[in-house]
Amino acid sequence: MRRTGFLAALCLSTALTALPALAAEKAMQAVDIGWLSKERDLPPVLSNLDEIPADKGVAGARLGISDNDTTGRFMGHDYTLTELVVPLEGDVADGFRQLRDSGHRLIVTDLTAEELQTVAALPEAADTLIFNAGAPDDALRQTACLANVLHTLPSRAMLADALAQFLVKKQWREWFLVIGPATGDKAFADAIRRAAARFGAEIVAEKEWQWDHDIRRTAHEEIPLVTQDVDYQMLIVADERGDFGEYIPYNTWEPTLVAGTQGLVPTAWHKVVEQWGAVQLQNRFEELAGRPMRPEDYAAWAAVRSVGEAVTRENTIEFEPVNAFIRSDAFELAGFKGRKLTYRPWSGQLRQPIPLAAPRALVALAPMEGFLHQTTELDTLGYDAPEVDCDR
Amino acid sequence: MRLRTTLLALGLGLAASPALAAGTLYVSNEKDDSLSVVDIETLEVVDTIPVGMRPRGITLSKDQKTLYICASDSDTVQVMDIASRKILHNLPSGEDPEQFALHPDDRHLYIANEDDAIVTVVDTESRQVVEQIDVGVEPEGMAVSHDGKWAVNTSETTNMVHWIDTATQKLVANTLVDQRPRHAVFTRDDSLLWVSSEIGGTVSIIDVDSKEIVHKISFELPNIHPDRIQPVGMELTSDGRTAFISLGPANHVAVVDAQTYEVKDYLLVGRRVWHMTLTPDEKLLFTANGVSGDVSVIDVEDMSVRKTIKVGRYPWGLAIVE
Structure with a gap:
């Protein structure tokens, strides 16, 4: 219980002059x-x-x-x-x-x-x-x-890494990726693929969202078909605009959890x-x-x-x-x-740190415990120094 | 898991420990809208008192007959009669009172209004607001010097100590400190002010005359990232030799030589440790552990954690009646 011998660094600060009242x-x-x-x-x-x-x-x-x-x-x-x-x-x-x-x-x-x-x-x-x-x-x-x-x-990679750390920690490693048509959706999917490779998850299937009609009235008919015959643990949706992603939870074939741009979302705030x-x-x-x-x-x-x-x-x-x-x-x-x-x-x-938010509760705050880094665990999220070749 | 085993072991050791002084500990439970009442002799919770919403800072009148309670979300300071454990009345406090300090005149409360960037001075006798003083963003820590000359407030987002001259109730100076200053304590002789910076990870020692920082203490624990070491609560012993500093999510209390500023020890307590209080004989130190919802009891003589007492949700502040 008792820890001895760890002396704190004691530093004499540069003396700050007291500031006037107003x-x-x-x-x-x-x-x-x-x-x-x-x-x-x-x-x-x-x-x-x-x-x-x-x-x-x-x-x-x-x-x-x-x-x-x-x-x-x-x-x-x-x-x-x-x-x-x-x-x-x-x-x-x-x-x-x-x-x-x-x-x-x-x-x-x-x-x-x-x-x-x-x-x-x-x-x-x-x-x-x-x-x-x-x-x-x-x-x-x-x-x-x-x-x-x-x-x-x-960046998207930071968000995807935050989500990946959480899912990997939970041992939910088999992901089914559903990707929207927008450029941002494809970029988000790229970040998810990178995160899966980085943290040891597997993307077992990918599907592109193709429907351009109003899915709100037919989601219960169509989404089960899209998600049928895939063996996965976690459905990851890439729909940055929020066009169709909200209609995936509870409409899947299997009782699946949804994360990504909807469901459990990694986000700055x-x-x-x-x-x-x-x-x-x-x-x-x-x-x-x-x-x-x-x-x-x-x-x-x-x-x-x-x-x-x-x-x-x-x-x-x-x-x-x-x-x-x-x-x-x-x-x-x-x-x-x-x-x-x-x-x-x-x-x-x-x-x-990246919050992982359910609609009405904070689920986790990445970086998750156990994902280590030689300088700061915050650098386990996104592109680290060796992956960037810029002369800044 | 490891923590739990250790605590169990300590609980067994309790039977052999010497008798404790009588007294009653009050703990505010931020997320339960209640106070837990702990008998210091038996170290058991003997009562739970419903109070206003989101109680945080609590402090006693000089005669120990009255307890003042910051009920943050009720936007009031409640006045509780210790004998009957009943709320007598509410004081106007300004919005969202978080922490406060009672002037040695036993009459004026200096209250930090977290949402309003204001310090409110309330006369507890006339129940009137005497003054409201503009300070920085998110005022938090409040302290009044023992000689009553200075009231200081720390503002968490402005990162300053604001010095209020109690004779004029005017802000007269500011000292910039590290990120997110939480708590301030004057030494017994009022020559120095200790200020903890939660995100900066440091404790600044400020000379009261010059209002300048003369020392900064930092902390180091194996296997805990420096970012997680976040000093919050502080207690100084009356002999001026020892300071206890709670380190928030690092789940430890640092024991510091108050003369040399050397950190002598780290004591493992509950999770997210906030504020602390010493018994009047300074033999025991109680810590409010926010996340684990309990109070750790530290034996000051041999610097060991003696017991953990389960209280309400999110214990925040503590006060002791002899």
């Missing part, structure tokens, strides 16, 4: 963060229970500004968000230039992978820091090598997360946005809070030291997931 007496320094997103023409989905909110992502950035500001009051920093939403027919590069022309060098984005690559490659983007809070594509982290981009949204002080974040967000916080909101919040942390710790509003601090070993962010969040130097990805 910074009102001195001039407040402005920290203006840019927001760049684009209007979308989204195709309709069968289930309309959860509408995609108009303020997806940006609501999280707004909360981040408000959290930063509370600290800023004491430090003399005044945070604002300049929101630029490129119209449907507009050009994201123009939007980016516009933000850059108005002096923004810290820019949080909710863009597609292609759009993000376009803006990150602009000459105007050379001396900026862009946060990706909207694109889960692994290529952005693994091969695109965007030195001026940090990713706060987890979910309303069921309440441990680790998360209730407070959920409450603040609900009060501000009038709806539960979504993964993109969390990613945007984490991006804005990263800037706030750097400005506070370095006590400067200058771009270079803020950018350098966020990327340094000294950076850490308390992100309501039970451990400190930091950025991977090789890919710019924010390391973070």
Whole structure:
């Protein structure tokens, strides 16, 4: 029971000067963060229970500004968000230039992978820091090598690895993969295949979702046929838009559990997360946005809070030291997931635990116990340093 | 599994241990809306008292006749009569009171309102709010110095210690500490303030005069990732020699030499250990273990865990009546 002899490292900190009560007496320094997103023409989905909110992502950035500001009051920093939403027919590069022309060098984005690559490659983007809070594509982290981009949204590989660790730990290793027609669905399926190979699960069957009619009235007739004659333990669905996946549970031939983009979902954030002080974040967000916080909101919040942390710790509003601090070993962010969040130097990805959420309960928080890593178990999720060849 | 066996073994050892001082321990059960009452002599739960919603911080009046209870989700501080174990009345507390500290004047409560970024000062006699002071995001830890001059609050997301001058009820200084500061304790001579940072994994020792950090303690346990070592509760012995620091999901309490800041020992307790309290004779230390729903009893003399007492769901805070 008793453990002796483990001495804690005792370090003398760099003495911090006590800060004045309120910074009102001195001039407040402005920290203006840019927001760049684009209007979308989204195709309709069968289930309309959860509408995609108009303020997806940006609501999280707004909360981040408000959290930063509370600290800023004491430090003399005044945070604002300049929101630029490129119209449907507009050009994201123009939007980016516009933000850059108005002096923004810290820019949080909710863009597609292609759009993000376009803006990150602009000459105007050379001396900026862009946060990706909207694109889960692994290529952005693994091969695109965007030195001026940090990713706060987890990649698909991180989500798939989180789910795989859980299923493997449960010994539910035989998976039947049902894949939707969208590009994202295929990318999610790729991540699931990679995770299966990585953690020792087997994909015993794959089927592509082919129906384009309204399955809501006929799911009980058609899904049993699709899932018949396959010997599997777990049905993994890849339907990022939420078009048909919700209709698979309880309609399968066998009494099967469903996971993936529906059923048990690995996600950056979910309303069921309440441990680790998360209730407070959920409450603040609900009060501000009038709806539960979504993964993109969390990613945007984490991006804005990263800037706030750097400005506070370095006590400067200058771009270079803020950018350098966020990327340094000294950076850490308390992100309501039970451990400190930091950025991977090789890919710019924010390391973070991944909640595995059932619709109304948190089932697990990956990384799962027992999946070891030489530096941090958080790096068992997604592409690790040896798998990425970028000169950042 | 291993933990359970160890605890059983300890339970057997109990028969041989010396008689314990009389007294009553009150434990707030966050997820049961109740207080567990433990007889310190027998180390048994003798009563369970229903209280307001989500009780967290609890503290006693000087005469030990009154217990104040932060009922967070009822948005109130309840006042309980110790003799009858009945709630007498509620105090206006501001929204979501989490932790509080009673000023040595035995009259003013300094309450951290977690959802509102405010510290509320309540006069327990007139039952009026005296002052509300803006602090950082998610105020949590509260402490008042023994001389009554300072009230300090820690804000979990702003990562600061906010210094309130109790004479003027104004915030006069801030000290930046590591991520997610949870709890603050003044040393008996009020020269130093100890502050635990849950996510930062450190305890900062702050000089009260200069408001600057003079030392930082970090912790190390074999087979537990540093990220899981999350200091929360702290108890300092009155002789100024020893500090106990609970390490949250690391399921251990660190024993620290309060003079040299050297960590001397780690004691295995229940899961997700939060706050702690020493008996008045400082022979026993009780820890509230949130996830396992029990209280570990630590024998301070030989630094061993003597017993585990099952209480309600999510025990959070503790207080002892002699």
